[in-house]
Amino acid sequence: MLKLFRFLNVYKLAIAIVLLFTFLQTLSELYLPTLMADIVDIGIIQGDVTYIWKIGGFMLLVAAGGTLASVLASYLSSKVSAGFGQTVRKKVFVHVGNFSLQEFDKIGTASLINRTTNDITQVQQVLNMMLRMMVMAPMMCIGGIIMAISKDAQLSWVIVGVIPVLSLAIFAIVAKGMPYFKVMQAKLDRLNLVLREGLSGIRVIRSFNRTDHESKRFEQANEDLTNTAIKVNKIMAAMMPVMMLVMNLATVAIIWFGGIRIDNGDMQVGSLMAFIQYAMQIMFSLIMVSFMIVMIPRAQASAVRINEVLDMEPVIEDPAAPRTSASARGKGVVEFDHVTFSYPGAEKPALSSITFKASPGEVTAIIGGTGSGKSALVSLIPRFYDIESGSVRIDGVDVREMTQEQLRAKIGFVPQKAVLFSGTITDNIKYGKEDATEQEVRHAAEIAQATEFISGMKDGFESMIEQGGNNVSGGQKQRLSIARALVRRPEIYIFDDSFSALDFKTDAKLRAALKQETTASTVIIVAQRVSTIMDADRIIVLDEGEIAGIGTHHELMASNQVYREIVSSQLSEEEIA
Structure with a gap:
């Protein structure tokens, strides 16, 4: 996946700003529990209303600043990830356009479509998450530990005992679920293949009464993907209950031992409240890490598939020193x-x-x-x-x-299977020569014996051709394909x-x-x-x-x-x- 991140070079400044705002947001969240502790320990216990208003107002400012930083970081990270997705999609599309038929045969059209859409979306989503969580999670975890120790070093042993248990539970769940993500991508390819064949071959399917057969094929591929998704989701669904159980037990332990320390005069109530919040921040940072651990392997599997396309060198390449014929045109x-x-x-x-x-x-x-x-x-x-x-x-x-x-x-090439594109008849004929005049288009159609059926259509040459040319007959498709080659006026037909x-x-x-x-x-x-x-x-x-x-x-x-x-x-x- 790191290999794909080379396309982020143009977003260096935006990424730096995202990291800065995320840093400010994290500082804000780490500072708020300390301010709350001061309000309780000084303002409430000592009955200092002025101090409560003063620190309360400052808390509002810190919270507002953190919220603003969070909004700006979210906006910019979304913009960067969306731009990254757009860039990679363009790179893949342009690169695939240079493939010979051999590369298309090797990867398959359905898989190429899936890699250009679903796989890039997976990487894009993880990038958006990483730009925020990759900085926030370790900062919040380390900062939370430092702040918790500053409140009460003795009580921090509860956190020291909880973190390995929580980390071990997360690791066990993720290790079991990770292999399924790679399998899901392959099964999604299979589903796309069956769906593509079913839609493109609908006439053949219906003419041979094979609708039920194709429905079963799709159902089988769909069920296969669904069963794998259910398996992995069942595994990952166990993560949240386990983490919440550990977190709640940790809270109970903190309150239990914290109450004893308050009773002994070693700790104040506000400090215990702040300590609980820091403990929650530490554990939530681990939850963020777990989400990243879950998403990154799936995105990594997608990134490998994208890189396979980008790294695939076309068998047919232009020569370093091309030659041209000395003969005149014609x-x-x-x-x-x-x-x-x-x-x-x-x-x-x-x-x-x-x-x-x-x-x-x-x-x-x-x-x-x-x-x-x-x-x-x-x-x-x-x-x-x-x-x-x-x-x-x-x-x-x-x-x-x-x-x-x-x-x-x-060359003016008319393939065995006539291919038309969505757009007008004129657009399809001009596909052979983009700057063709109206007279050239009409002349090509006339030679191709297409004028008669074109004039019979509602809008003539401006009549719309549906996707795949489904609103014209096979013979009409062939004549329009021939007209497309004729308008080019090539040396070789x-x-x-x-x-x-x-x-x-x-x-x-x-x-x-x-x-x-x-x-x-x-x-x-x-x-x-x-x-x-x-x-x-x-x-x-x-x-x-x-x-x-x-x-x-x-x-x-x-x-x-x-x-x-x-x-x-x-x-x-x-x-x-």
């Missing part, structure tokens, strides 16, 4: 040279010895069976993953020798099975419009439907991660068995002829 030649790639932990490569070249003004299509490596291949161009061997070059420059920003600025939700008529119109729009760009299309890629200048047939053939439709029909099998499975003999 090129975009993509070359794969004996490329081999494996997913992390995979037993065999997803792609083996892939070699081909895609040039501007041409359409290069990639087709193959499920799991043949089509999506893996196109994900290497924008460098979502790094290759094992060989090279992927754009305009003669290896993608690993370019910055990710330079590389991706050349990558369509990863981006026409699968379109009907044949819309598909044909869209490809015809794209052909006119992308004459100067390199177009790479991944498709399952043969009809989508029959007119491509080059078709690459993948089979189990290897190239089974390259050529035009007619060339492959004549020479490639794998391609013929794909075609015959989709088209009738008349259509093939």
